[in-house]
Amino acid sequence: MQFLKRLFTETCPTCQDVLQLKTDDCLSARTIKACPHGHYEKEYHPALESYIETYRS
Numbered sequence: 001m002q003f004l005k006r007l008f009t010e011t012c013p014t015c016q017d018v019l020q021l022k023t024d025d026c027l028s029a030r031t032i033k034a035c036p037h038g039h040y041e042k043e044y045h046p047a048l049e050s051y052i053e054t055y056r057s
């Protein structure tokens with residue numbers, strides 16, 4: 001189960017904090033995970049079947 005655990009506990013590349021799941025009622029098709037300190041954001045697009053990653057300084 002180590003592989004599965006790694007998939008679901010993703011961490012910020014800057015501060016290593018666990019990413020928080022953001023929910024947006026208007027855009028419920030999207031899944032956004034973000035660092036609680038605003039360093040990093042990861043957005044899943046079901047249409048593209050891929051993640052778009054955003055790094056903030």
Ligand SMILES: [Zn+2]
Pocket residue numbers: 012013014015016017035036037038039040
């Ligand atoms: Zn961070």
